[in-house]
Amino acid sequence: MIIDCHVHLYPGDAIAAPAAWAEGRGEARWAAMVGPRAGGGASLQGWADFDGLLRDMDAAGVDRSVLLGWYWETAATCAEQNSFYAECVRRHPDRLEAFATLHAAAGVEGVRAELRRSRDEGLSGIGELCPPAQGFGYDDPALAVALELAAAWRWPVNLHVTEPAGRAYPWRVETPFLELMALAARHPDVRFIFAHLGGLLPFFELNAAVAKPLTNVSYDTAASPLLYRPEVFPLVAKAVGAERIVYGSDYPLRLYPKLQAQPEFARFLSELRGCGLAPAELAAVLGGNWARLRGGV
Numbered sequence: 281m282i283i284d285c286h287v288h289l290y291p292g293d294a295i296a297a298p299a300a301w302a303e304g305r306g307e308a309r310w311a312a313m314v315g316p317r318a319g320g321g322a323s324l325q326g327w328a329d330f331d332g333l334l335r336d337m338d339a340a341g342v343d344r345s346v347l348l349g350w351y352w353e354t355a356a357t358c359a360e361q362n363s364f365y366a367e368c369v370r371r372h373p374d375r376l377e378a379f380a381t382l383h384a385a386a387g388v389e390g391v392r393a394e395l396r397r398s399r400d401e402g403l404s405g406i407g408e409l410c411p412p413a414q415g416f417g418y419d420d421p422a423l424a425v426a427l428e429l430a431a432a433w434r435w436p437v438n439l440h441v442t443e444p445a446g447r448a449y450p451w452r453v454e455t456p457f458l459e460l461m462a463l464a465a466r467h468p469d470v471r472f473i474f475a476h477l478g479g480l481l482p483f484f485e486l487n488a489a490v491a492k493p494l495t496n497v498s499y500d501t502a503a504s505p506l507l508y509r510p511e512v513f514p515l516v517a518k519a520v521g522a523e524r525i526v527y528g529s530d531y532p533l534r535l536y537p538k539l540q541a542q543p544e545f546a547r548f549l550s551e552l553r554g555c556g557l558a559p560a561e562l563a564a565v566l567g568g569n570w571a572r573l574r575g576g577v
């Protein structure tokens with residue numbers, strides 16, 4: 281069973297005209313991130329609609345995808361995407377699950393209501409959030425309420441994490457490890473997923489004091505080919521255990537921009553299969569760990 285726990289999907293009108301769609305909603309950051317690269321290079325963002333996603337999953341043998349919301353800058357766009365994802369899950373509950381996104385600007389009651397609505401409509405987690413990019417603090421009371429609900433409902437929570445020493449790019453934000461560790465410690469009953477191999481936070485877990493508040497944290501592999509050499513997977517497995525790594529791609533991002541004109545799942549899966557993980561570790565990363573995380577074991 282192959283489960284990709286980090287996939288993004290957008291409504292047709294966003295795909296058709298991303299800049300205009302974003303401008304009408306006050307989503308300048310997203311527009312910049314999916315637009316052409318500074319210096320004129322083609323965007324790393326690939327696009328896929330609902331049918332394209334299912335086609336690409338079939339072609340690569342991906343059984344299920346977890347649709348992650350984007351870290352929008354307004355509560356209204358969050359609600360719009362949550363509704364779109366509810367429709368996607370209704371169309372294919374056998375292949376898709378979806379997480380709700382949120383913005384603290386909705387306030388404690390607004391966030392609570394939006395998450396309840398999302399749950400009623402079939403969504404089953406929170407993320408991908410990135411408070412520093414969205415303009416609120418990791419200590420915002422609305423986020424705390426969201427995490428309390430996530431703990432009560434046994435919803436996983438995916439947070440975008442950047443690497444402190446990573447390259448600079450437009451609109452990059454810092455996601456300080458100390459704040460993430462404090463957040464995980466304040467919410468020990470939440471199953472967190474720190475995206476993008478946690479910006480290599482797993483290696484800091486070689487320090488027992490760092491590892492201690494992070495036992496409820498897993499790390500997804502999203503966008504890794506754009507960031508790290510393939511040896512990163514067995515090394516992270518050695519640092520924190522393969523049971524804490526979950527496969528996610530960041531589809532429809534073009535993870536191999538020189539080799540991929542269009543997004544697809546197969547190339548990254550083949551990188552994972554050849555990266556040096558033992559067969560049992562690989563099976564856990566590709567789906568077993570997600571099933572456990574989701575199932576509450």
Ligand SMILES: [Zn+2]
Binds near residue numbers: 440476502
């Ligand atoms: Zn991310």
